[in-house]
Amino acid sequence: EVQLVESGGGLVQPGRSLKLSCAASGFTFSNYGMHWIRQAPTKGLEWVASISPSGGSTYYRDSVKGRFTISRDNAKSTLYLQMDSLRSEDTATYYCATEGYAPFDYWGQGVMVTVSS
Amino acid sequence: DVVLTQTPSTLSATIGQSVSISCRSSQSLLDSAGNTYLYWYLQRPGQSPQLLIYLVSNLGSGVPNRFSGSGSGTDFTLKISGVEAEDLGVYYCMQATHAALTFGSGTKLEIK
Numbered sequence: 001e002v003q004l005v006e007s008g009g010g011l012v013q014p015g016r017s018l019k020l021s022c023a024a025s026g027f028t029f030s031n032y033g034m035h036w037i038r039q040a041p042t043k044g045l046e047w048v049a050s051i052s053p054s055g056g057s058t059y060y061r062d063s064v065k066g067r068f069t070i071s072r073d074n075a076k077s078t079l080y081l082q083m084d085s086l087r088s089e090d091t092a093t094y095y096c097a098t099e100g101y102a103p104f105d106y107w108g109q110g111v112m113v114t115v116s117s
Numbered sequence: 118d119v120v121l122t123q124t125p126s127t128l129s130a131t132i133g134q135s136v137s138i139s140c141r142s143s144q145s146l147l148d149s150a151g152n153t154y155l156y157w158y159l160q161r162p163g164q165s166p167q168l169l170i171y172l173v174s175n176l177g178s179g180v181p182n183r184f185s186g187s188g189s190g191t192d193f194t195l196k197i198s199g200v201e202a203e204d205l206g207v208y209y210c211m212q213a214t215h216a217a218l219t220f221g222s223g224t225k226l227e228i229k
Binding site for chain 2: 045052061062102
């Protein structure tokens, strides 16, 4: 059974950093592209970043380019999102998701990030 | 970025009723290889989203066949043939044809 467990969220001041993790199990992690998607409180879904199975290719939405870094450790079956220079508009629940036969075919339970002074 | 417009924003249905949700794209989702990367997801209250339909009309793993998807180019439809209580939640379309994956704003399905 595919399992994705996010961690690392919390309350952080504007301008500070936070690193999210997504521990994967139940599938061969190194064969799958991975994504981060976020959802601001009471809002819709917003794609954040993607990474290829090897980690050699990464993609970001414009609003996080230069501030967020997606990475992975295939030996640990773990996906990361390093978030720097955080802004209030980054406040959201962050989900990791797989890309198997389709984008976002499996999702984690999400982790909340609150950016506030 | 490609804008996906979903209508209606809210839908109220009785058990057993058939309903449809529209997703219209600001650009064609047909790529140069003839593929259309349009997907549908359901987010039940308090839960993470789940994949329902991939590549316009293919059912996701474990998804009941009362769900169906259709469309082409810029116009797409999700149909539920015989709504059940567990179908309540917010439905999102998503496109992956163009860089910067984008979601529609969602359609909330309520059960009368």
